[in-house]
Amino acid sequence: MDLDLTPEQVKLQATAEEVGRSFRDDARDWDESDEAPYRHIFDRVAEAGLLAVAIPREHGGLGGGALEYLITVEALFRMSQSWLPAEPVFATSGPGPSMLLIGKQEARDRYLPDIVSGRRACNIALTEPGAGSALTDLVTTAERDGDEFVLNGTKSFVTGSNVNDLNATFVRFDGVPGAKGIGAVMVDAKLPGVTVERGPRFLGDRGIAHGNLILEDVRVGVDDLICAPGEFGRLMTAFNLERLHNCGFWLGFSEAAYDEASSYVLQREQFGKPLVAFQVVHHALADMWVQIEALRLLAYRAAATAVEGRFPRLAEVTQAKLFGATVGPQITLKALELHGGLGVTTDFAIQRIHRDAVTNVVAGGAPAVLRTGVASGLFPGVRFGQH
Numbered sequence: 005m006d007l008d009l010t011p012e013q014v015k016l017q018a019t020a021e022e023v024g025r026s027f028r029d030d031a032r033d034w035d036e037s038d039e040a041p042y043r044h045i046f047d048r049v050a051e052a053g054l055l056a057v058a059i060p061r062e063h064g065g066l067g068g069g070a071l072e073y074l075i076t077v078e079a080l081f082r083m084s085q086s087w088l089p090a091e092p093v094f095a096t097s098g099p100g101p102s103m104l105l106i107g108k109q110e111a112r113d114r115y116l117p118d119i120v121s122g123r124r125a126c127n128i129a130l131t132e133p134g135a136g137s138a139l140t141d142l143v144t145t146a147e148r149d150g151d152e153f154v155l156n157g158t159k160s161f162v163t164g165s166n167v168n169d170l171n172a173t174f175v176r177f178d179g180v181p182g183a184k185g186i187g188a189v190m191v192d193a194k195l196p197g198v199t200v201e202r203g204p205r206f207l208g209d210r211g212i213a214h215g216n217l218i219l220e221d222v223r224v225g226v227d228d229l230i231c232a233p234g235e236f237g238r239l240m241t242a243f244n245l246e247r248l249h250n251c252g253f254w255l256g257f258s259e260a261a262y263d264e265a266s267s268y269v270l271q272r273e274q275f276g277k278p279l280v281a282f283q284v285v286h287h288a289l290a291d292m293w294v295q296i297e298a299l300r301l302l303a304y305r306a307a308a309t310a311v312e313g314r315f316p317r318l319a320e321v322t323q324a325k326l327f328g329a330t331v332g333p334q335i336t337l338k339a340l341e342l343h344g345g346l347g348v349t350t351d352f353a354i355q356r357i358h359r360d361a362v363t364n365v366v367a368g369g370a371p372a373v374l375r376t377g378v379a380s381g382l383f384p385g386v387r388f389g390q391h
């Protein structure tokens with residue numbers, strides 16, 4: 005088992021770290037104003053050659069796989085201490101674009117060239133006001149009308165809704181209930197009948213919207229069909245990249261919290277010595293680091309064992325994401341505590357890092373639902389019904 009990165013992967017990591025670091029001072033302003041110059045961020049990430057990192061070369065991407073994806077977003081999250089610089093990677097290489105890889109050729113030909121070149125980037129729109137964990141209860145409809153589908157419904161929590169045009173959107177075809185009726189279509193936010201609402205303000209991830217996409221008699225063509233109903237399992241295979249993105253988030257933000265805490269305890273003195281000299285303090289940092297290393301092993305295993313190097317396997321990526329969502333907020337909270345009272349002031353980044361961490365606990369799937377998924381793998385003969 006080789007755990008070393010290749011020279012190319014080390015180079016990719018260094019590039020992403022440099023780009024992330026270049027934005028670190030901006031993260032505070034984006035958080036305070038809840039606005040960010042996304043086009044500028046996108047262009048900088050594009051100039052560094054980080055778009056479409058996990059899209060095959062034959063489709064114009066960089067030709068990396070799940071591992072390159074994880075390396076890139078982890079470094080961007082860690083160094084920028086913000087959600088935003090990893091968003092262009094997510095929207096040109098993450099679950100939305102990856103659905104095109106497993107979906108119908110017509111949609112792939114129509115959209116992937118624009119996405120990999122950064123002309124248009126792609127969100128993922130699954131969740132609805134009444135269907136979060138219960139994704140297979142979604143009620144957004146697609147009715148066939150000649151060569152078109154007519155879409156009606158509301159998608160919520162669409163990350164990037166205010167900045168990316170395209171939305172890989174899960175819809176129910178012809179009223180067929182359950183997973184069997186669910187497929188996906190591409191929806192351009194500029195189409196007639198689409199309303200993009202900013203939605204509620206968030207505790208963290210500020211500077212980008214997780215907004216609502218309201219569809220009222222929106223017409224898309226048959227060429228916009230990504231996956232027909234009956235292929236829910238395939239769609240969820242591509243969705244495993246979302247979970248890997250979440251793993252990158254947990255790794256990067258846990259590391260960022262460790263970075264902040266470890267430098268603070270070296271310079272802050274109490275009782276005539278630096279905080280790090282107290283055993284309880286350096287033990288806390290040692291525990292944080294071991295948790296980060298364990299998370300890294302789980303997350304990198306999920307990427308390394310990906311199907312065709314591209315789509316993380318469900319069992320491994322679910323375990324890694326669950327572990328990240330469990331230890332991540334503990335690490336960021338401990339790092340905040342080590343800053344003492346200053347930790348909750350806006351003079352220090354750690355409060356923002358912790359808010360971003362808390363914001364992401366259920367993103368991409370609530371821990372309770374992930375636990376049931378892990379348990380299902382452990383007890384294959386037992387059915388853990390969600391209803």
Ligand SMILES: Cc1cc2nc3c(=O)[nH]c(=O)nc-3n(C[C@H](O)[C@H](O)[C@H](O)COP(=O)(O)OP(=O)(O)OC[C@H]3O[C@@H](n4cnc5c(N)ncnc54)[C@H](O)[C@@H]3O)c2cc1C
Pocket residue numbers: 127128129130131135136137138160161162163164209214363364366367368369370371372373376390
């Ligand atoms: C920051 C952020 C970004 C997001 N980005 C996107 C995006 O880009 N696209 C998108 O489509 N969605 C996105 N989401 C939505 C996200 O996927 C959902 O929030 C998540 O799946 C949980 O759904 P819910 O919020 O409706 O919670 P609910 O389903 O209402 O669950 C609430 C709680 O109830 C419990 N619960 C629910 N069901 C079960 C069960 N079967 N067993 C045990 N306990 C259960 C759990 O404790 C759970 O945390 C995002 C969410 C956040 C917070």
